[in-house]
Amino acid sequence: xxxxxxxxxLLVHQSPDQVARLVDRLQHRDxxxxxxxxxxxxxxEFKARLPPTAQIHYIRKRTSIRWxxxxxxxxxxxxxxxxxxxxxxxxxxxxxxxxxxxxxxADLFHAYLSEHLGKSFMExxxxxxxxxxxxxxxxxxxxxxxxxxxxxxxxQRILKHVVSRRKLPFGMALSGGSQWFTMSTVHIRYCLExxxxxxxxxxxxxxxxxxxxxxxxxxxxxxxYFGDIINDNLVYVDWSENRFNPKVITADDLxxxxxxxxxxxxxxxxxxxxxxxxxxxLHMGR
Numbered sequence: 001x002x003x004x005x006x007x008x009x010l011l012v013h014q015s016p017d018q019v020a021r022l023v024d025r026l027q028h029r030d031x032x033x034x035x036x037x038x039x040x041x042x043x044x045e046f047k048a049r050l051p052p053t054a055q056i057h058y059i060r061k062r063t064s065i066r067w068x069x070x071x072x073x074x075x076x077x078x079x080x081x082x083x084x085x086x087x088x089x090x091x092x093x094x095x096x097x098x099x100x101x102x103x104x105x106a107d108l109f110h111a112y113l114s115e116h117l118g119k120s121f122m123e124x125x126x127x128x129x130x131x132x133x134x135x136x137x138x139x140x141x142x143x144x145x146x147x148x149x150x151x152x153x154x155x156q157r158i159l160k161h162v163v164s165r166r167k168l169p170f171g172m173a174l175s176g177g178s179q180w181f182t183m184s185t186v187h188i189r190y191c192l193e194x195x196x197x198x199x200x201x202x203x204x205x206x207x208x209x210x211x212x213x214x215x216x217x218x219x220x221x222x223x224x225y226f227g228d229i230i231n232d233n234l235v236y237v238d239w240s241e242n243r244f245n246p247k248v249i250t251a252d253d254l255x256x257x258x259x260x261x262x263x264x265x266x267x268x269x270x271x272x273x274x275x276x277x278x279x280x281x282l283h284m285g286r
Contacts (some may be wrong), residue, residue, distance in 0.1 A: 003030040004113035007083045007090040007185075011075060012037035012098030013065070016049040018270045024051055025286075028106040029105045032057065032087070036079050039064040056084065070146040070205060072179070072212040080188050091117055092180045100266040101277060103236070105284055109263050110199060113182070116230070120184045122176030123233040125219055135176050138209040140165045145209065166207075168218070169200050175221035179212040180266070181233045193220050236265035237245060251276040258283060 008026050012019050012035060023033055035050075036059040037043040043058065050056055060084055063075035076095065080227060083093060092113055102109075125131040168174055195202055201219070205211040220229055236257055238247040249257070250273040257265050257280065268277060 002114065003028075003107075003110040004091045005089060006031045006094055006110060007087075008094045008096065009076075009079050009083065010035045010096050010098055011065070011072075011079075011134065012036065012046065013041045015098060015270060016046045017135075018268065019046060020049045021268065021270075022101055023056065023144050024136075025102040025281075026106060028110055028111055031055065032085055034059055034086075036075055036229075037062060038131060044150055058064050061211060066145060068210045069194075070202075070208070070211050073202075073205065073215045076179075076212065076216075077142050077192070078266050080192060084185065084189060084192065090185050092182055092184055094189070095187055096264065097180065097266065099135060099262065099268050100180065100235070100264050101261070101280060103257055103265055103280060103284075112263070116187060118184050118219065119228050119230050120187050120225075121230050121232055122183065122217060122220070122232045123179040123235075124175055124229060125177050127173070132174065132176060135214060139168065139174060139204075139214070143207050143209040145240065151175065166204070170198070170222075172218060172222045174214065174218040176214040177217055178233050178235065178237070180235055180264075181216070183216070184228065187220055187223075187225050189226070190223060190225060191216055193211045194219050194223070207270050209241065234263045235261040236260040237267070248272055249276055251279055254279050254283070 006028070008031060010022070010033065019035070023035075026033055028196045032055050034057045036045065037046055043062070043102040059075075059079045061082065063071055063078065063079045065075055066073045080093065082092070083090065125135075148206050196258065205215050208214065218224060238249065238253065238256075247253075248266050248267055254276060270277065
């Protein structure tokens with residue numbers, strides 16, 4: 001069976017050494033790696049750390065990303081367009097951050113995706129779940145996080161009381177989950193075309209809190225491709241600390257990483273614990 005062709009899209013803003021290590025583990029004869037360096041970061045630091053190979057590309061249109069804001073979606077959409085324009089024969093785009101890491105050899109990941117062509121691997125929360133119920137509160141009022149003017153949060157509170165509750169355009173059902181996914185390029189193209197034809201959809205999510213966890217999921221779950229979504233983003237994450245961000249993984253977590261059976265894990269910080277990355281590599285036989 002031919003190996004799946006994968007475009008890995010990495011959204012990064014810090015830790016060039018850790019990003020370089022991730023890039024090395026992702027390399028494969030049927031993979032190319034596209035790196036979006038946050039506009040606030042020094043791209044020269046990443047280029048100095050990464051080898052200048054034909055498999056590694058830097059997204060030209062860089063975005064200054066604010067956590068929780070639509071700028072994350074904007075950066076992702078722009079990068080998707082560049083990847084599709086670069087080469088039209090990728091089977092999947094694998095969206096990851098610079099704080100993710102690989103738990104299994106690249107050959108196994110490519111082989112696994114070869115058995116699931118036309119599918120997308122995403123975390124999708126079911127209607128009525130506590131997660132999705134909370135997500136509805138994010139879309140029902142105006143959020144102005146992407147704006148830089150003074151007094152925006154005062155205006156946001158005023159809007160909450162004087163403007164009726166917002167509803168998704170076109171009568172769409174809300175869906176969501178982790179923003180990190182592995183999506184079929186068939187579905188990527190559908191999302192890009194949907195956004196092009198329906199600018200109102202993007203405008204709605206521009207005023208939504210953490211829209212990157214909702215934007216693409218909502219498009220696909222309301223599309224003819226909803227049956228091709230596999231509810232598993234193939235990433236191990238530990239939310240046991242009940243914070244906005246997942247627990248930073250350390251060497252103590254290695255048994256759980258191995259037992260998870262996932263292809264990736266997050267979130268890692270080599271300044272906090274570099275040994276865990278070494279132990280993962282050791283387990284993989286590197």
